[in-house]
Amino acid sequence: MNAIDILRSCKRGAILGALLLVAGAALAAKTQNVVLIVTDGLRWQEIFTGAEEDLLNDKAGGSWLSAQELRKRYWRASAGERRAALFPFLWGTVAKSGQIYGNQTIGSVARVSNGKAFSYPGYNEMTTGFPNDAITSNEFGPNPNPTVFEWLNDSAEFHGRVAIYGTWDVYRNIFNEKRSGLPMQTGWTLPKKEHESPRDALLRQMYETTTPLDEEDASNSLQQIVLLDYVKSAKPRVLFVGYGETDNWAHQGRYDLVLDSAHRFDFFVRQLWDTMQAMPEYRGTTTFIITTDHGRGSGLTEWKEHGVEEKGSENIWIAVMGPDTAPLGERSRVAPVVQAQIAATVAAFVGKDYQAAVPRAAQPIADVLH
Numbered sequence: 001m002n003a004i005d006i007l008r009s010c011k012r013g014a015i016l017g018a019l020l021l022v023a024g025a026a027l028a029a030k031t032q033n034v035v036l037i038v039t040d041g042l043r044w045q046e047i048f049t050g051a052e053e054d055l056l057n058d059k060a061g062g063s064w065l066s067a068q069e070l071r072k073r074y075w076r077a078s079a080g081e082r083r084a085a086l087f088p089f090l091w092g093t094v095a096k097s098g099q100i101y102g103n104q105t106i107g108s109v110a111r112v113s114n115g116k117a118f119s120y121p122g123y124n125e126m127t128t129g130f131p132n133d134a135i136t137s138n139e140f141g142p143n144p145n146p147t148v149f150e151w152l153n154d155s156a157e158f159h160g161r162v163a164i165y166g167t168w169d170v171y172r173n174i175f176n177e178k179r180s181g182l183p184m185q186t187g188w189t190l191p192k193k194e195h196e197s198p199r200d201a202l203l204r205q206m207y208e209t210t211t212p213l214d215e216e217d218a219s220n221s222l223q224q225i226v227l228l229d230y231v232k233s234a235k236p237r238v239l240f241v242g243y244g245e246t247d248n249w250a251h252q253g254r255y256d257l258v259l260d261s262a263h264r265f266d267f268f269v270r271q272l273w274d275t276m277q278a279m280p281e282y283r284g285t286t287t288f289i290i291t292t293d294h295g296r297g298s299g300l301t302e303w304k305e306h307g308v309e310e311k312g313s314e315n316i317w318i319a320v321m322g323p324d325t326a327p328l329g330e331r332s333r334v335a336p337v338v339q340a341q342i343a344a345t346v347a348a349f350v351g352k353d354y355q356a357a358v359p360r361a362a363q364p365i366a367d368v369l370h
Contacts, residue, residue: 028324028369031349032285035239035272036126036342039265040119040168041247041306042292044110044317047090048103048330050082051075051259052303060300061255074259086263089270094290094321099328099368102317106332110316112294112339113362117306117313119247122293122339123174127240129343129354129361142176148343148354148361150180152238158350163234165227166242169216175240183234185226188218213252217244220261224268228275235281238350243268250296253304287322287349289342318342320368324349328367341365 045052051074055061063070076082084091094100102110114121114131120138125131127147134140146154153162162182164175169187177184190207193200207222220243227241245261269290276282296303297310306313316339340362347354348364355361 027351027353028287028322028349029351030285030323031287033237033239033276033282034287034289034322034346034349035241035276036346037241037269037272037288037290038123038126038166038243038293039246039262039290040242040244040293041250041296042262042265043296043298043303044102044104044315045298046083046086046259046262047100047317048083048105049079050084050086052255054300055255055303062253063256064254065256070256070259074263086259087266089266089273090290090319093270093273094288094319095329097327098288098319098321098325099331100317100319101331101334101337101365102315103330103332104315106330108331108334109336110318110338111314111336112316114339115308115314117294117308117310119168119293120170120174123171123242125339126291126293126342127174129340129358131340138170140173142173142178144176146180147175148346149175149182149238149240151354151357152347152350152352153180153182155352158237161235161237162239163230163236164240165223165230166240167218167220167223167244168242171240171242185223185230186218187216188212190226214244214248217248220245220264220268224271228272231272231275232279235279238346241272246292250304255303284323287320287324289345289349290319290321291339291342292316293339318365320345320365322349324370325368326370331367334367337365338362345369 056070057063057067074086076085101108112122112125114125120140121135124135124143128145149162152158164171164182164184166186171186172184175182188207190204203225210219243265246258249257249261276286294306295313295315296306298312302310341364344354344361345364348369355363
């Protein structure tokens with residue numbers, strides 16, 4: 001081999017090495033467990049700027065709480081202070097230790113790509129990695145496409161270590177319970193345990209006797225108890241958690257309860273994080289991805305609804321915190337991210353290349369993986 005051939009060989013080797021380095025960077029190294037957490041229909045406006053002043057009243061905001069009390073709880077002089085008051089864990093811990101996308105006022109766009117901006121299409125997009133134009137209703141039925149959770153559960157490494165916990169009963173269709181075989185706790189049905197303790201019986205009674213705001217959507221607070229019990233006992237490695245109250249109260253036109261449920265959602269995320277970090281199976285090896293399924297309209301009336309007729313409903317937000325995610329905080333002037341990237345990102349955090357197995361899926365969000 002002459003000098004030119006040697007040089008060419010070295011160049012090819014360097015290029016191959018660089019390509020392998022880039023490919024390797026797309027998979028996380030320290031994360032062993034990943035949790036995808038979704039609060040339904042919570043706008044990016046509240047996430048990044050806190051309570052909206054024009055809605056802190058009974059006329060536009062439909063609030064039963066007095067405007068004085070509502071302002072005392074959630075109104076502050078600056079957007080930074082307001083969002084920290086509403087989401088103390090998100091802004092006090094997650095944003096400082098991880099990354100958050102979607103503040104359009106500083107050049108960070110996060111959006112859905114399904115063109116519909118309501119729940120089933122959003123959950124399908126984030127969990128399969130691509131939109132399905134056939135899904136035109138929340139009553140679509142069992143999802144024909146396997147989600148990344150089903151795909152991971154089908155592997156020997158993760159089989160039996162993947163679970164779905166959500167307040168909305170439609171998750172059974174979105175994650176296709178019958179085909180996937182994934183353990184699920186959804187809606188208002190809490191199965192009776194074979195050896196039921198007095199605490200178990202009381203919790204089941206609360207599920208059975210609490211008056212539902214929505215027949216398909218259980219209370220966040222009840223689900224939280226069952227969720228924490230499951231995490232402590234089953235120790236899943238990949239987990240989906242869905243909370244529904246932020247969407248339900250917006251549809252009811254109760255801005256005071258949108259804020260209250262958003263604030264409590266932040267507490268539930270902190271509680272889950274603290275619980276997992278206190279366990280050796282999760283401490284220092286767990287990543288949280290926190291997001292929403294769709295946005296909502298704006299103004300004095302359209303904040304109550306979402307969909308193609310409510311402009312801005314395609315806009316969402318995505319937050320990530322874990323041992324592989326650089327603490328870059330609130331992202332600004334970055335390339336747009338889309339909801340479809342979440343599926344491959346979930347897999348990449350536990351060292352799996354979902355896009356290679358499902359070419360239709362969007363690529364992971366690269367910046368959160370190193």
